[in-house]
Amino acid sequence: MPDTQSSLKIVSVEGFATSFPVRQGVTLGIGRAVKRDALIVKVITEGGLVGWGESHHGRCPGAIAQLINTTLRQLVTGMEAHDVVGVWARIYARQLASHGMGTACALAMSGIDQALWDIRGKAVGWPLYKLLGGSRRPVPAYAGGISLGFQPPAALVDEVAALRAQGYRAVKLRFGDSVARDVERLEAIRRAFGAELKIMVDANTGYRLDDVRRVMPALVAMDVAWLEEPFPPQDYRDYRHAAALGGVPLAAGENHYTRFEFNRLIREESVQVLQPDLSKTGGITEGLRIAAMASGEKLAIHPHTSASGLNMAASIHLLSAIENPGYFEADVARENLFRDQLTTRPDRLDADGNVMPGEAPGLGIEVDEDFLRAHPVIEGPAYV
Template sequence: MKITAIQAIPLSFRLPEGKTVTMGVGSTTKRDAIIVRVQTDEGITGYGEAHPGRSPGAITSLIHSTIAPMLMGMQATDVVGAWQRVHRMQLSSHGLGAGAALALSGIDMALWDIRGKAAGMPLCELLGGTRRRLPAYAGGIALGYQPKESLADEAQGYVERGYKALKLRLGDSAAVDIERLLHVRKALGDGVDILSDANTAYTMADARRVLPVLADIRAGWLEEPFACNDFASYREAAKITPLVPIAAGENHYTRFEFAQLLEAGAVQVWQPDLSKCGGITEGVRIAAIASAWRIPINPHSSATGLNHAATLHFMAATENAGYFEACVSKFNPFRDMFGGIFEIGRDGCVEPPAGPGLGVEVDESLFEKYPSIDGPGYVVKF
């Protein structure tokens, strides 16, 4: 079964008034996604999701002009061979490393979808796991900068839906972050796991002020306080308190960058995104490295149901899997465009789809509703 066509389909939607969320990387104005379709000479089609990296046109062009031609005619089931070819010809030279990783991620995900469909098996079983229930937290683009009272109300709403963990956005200012954290903990009580994400907006001074408070409220982690390549700051922050793990990984690409995290010894929770890190093939390798050091894998998940489905299957076959990041964004048509991929239970858990491959039925007619929109997805104030 050979690859006969690879196409990237960029999609966008604007956020309606009142649905914008503000966090450390800015205020959302629109959301982008890239669906990757891989076709074979046996009529099996696979779908994946490539993260747009704030430049969907660039990633789409990279797939069409550079990476797809490398893979045409290869065996569609040879995910390791396809990965290695792109690594040798693009990732390891000629720059565009992060962009190539995003592009490859979507193709790799689609190839695994093909493998599962060809075998008639859900991806989790193909990877050596089984359909099992996974703990989830309320995440996505939600719980952003807002008055502490309305933030607590939003958080309580997710708890009432069944979530036993949720993630608050930090990075506004240390003083305001602390006020919100304390208020939400008081409102929710001790039975909910509060996670936190600064979206790279912190200084070391911010981290020194906020981490002791996170320890006091027994927060599950502090995510991405600093830029992804600021290893010195991560090492220093890890010394402040052993009670709050430092999390990162959604902006790290391939196992080689995760190996740098391991060498730095500063990140205790790894968060690869299957639409960014190099796909499912590389996600499995990253999780294996982490398992040897008892590092939990809590994947970051992106815009569409394809990424959500792939992540659920991947986690169900990963021994050191932690939380699934459930998108609870108030407005995200990409999340539900292929049907409800996950449903939170009263136990606070979700499970992978049941069908072969990713278990997602893709209706391409829906793509016409979301043509790609040029321009930034966030408004940033400096």
């Protein structure tokens, strides 16, 4: 048994890139899914405590794992696991701020940061939400993840019906096909389930400004909660013009990294729904900073979900601790071995469509290391 009172000095950092092929790939605005990737991070302390985290793969899991297993490992080994601010600052100064790999570094350091928070919770015997100053409270969930793609309307209605039967009271539909087909699917879902179902839509950066101009009246008429990522994250001008069209709030953030990019996103006031991913934006430490910035403008945080139970648990714990929580994005993909086999699941839904943070120390998630060995990374694009 590890001695939780012994040194929390970091002695090992390792990133594991893993993949599995998808048999029935969902088609989204970014293409048809042919595989799923994940990147799991393991940190061990001198006292024997083990922390787990998840870095987003950035569609290049081997490269992100290599960054963790070389440069970042050398930077943080020997530091104290409790010093999440110090570890973050060291990686920022030595790698992210200048002459580094930019976004790739933000992805890589996110998993390390999660693992350190997992260790902190295990060291004191507290679940993460309690360590963050929160309480065990219900968190509303919507059905998202890699699901609800470009099916014919009737098939999409059947899929949403199954999700409603599970208890979901909100769903996210995929846009970015064509405006006409996107609206056809949206109208079919609204007709089938009425006003009680909350609907969000996500264009996966597949729209142009004219598409938003054309689709906005239908979004208003169908009472859509938000239009997510109509454009790539760097297209600030298009976001500004699209926001001026009014009617439905714009959502973004899963492809914005660190508080510095969110500072601009908040300041420009084009995006009203903020969606940092704790496996992308710099981890839990940076997620707390972003949430605090957003609370100053009365903006809620709706985290984007990555692949495994580690990211999901981190998001649920964060939402249970901040004062401006939004929705938890549940991954309802038909095929997700990272959710169903690699890790235990933290996202069990109650009868009211909510999830709850776990009570086990840290993130409270177990990882099957045999799965990692049995599912090595598959090189190549995840979408075609």
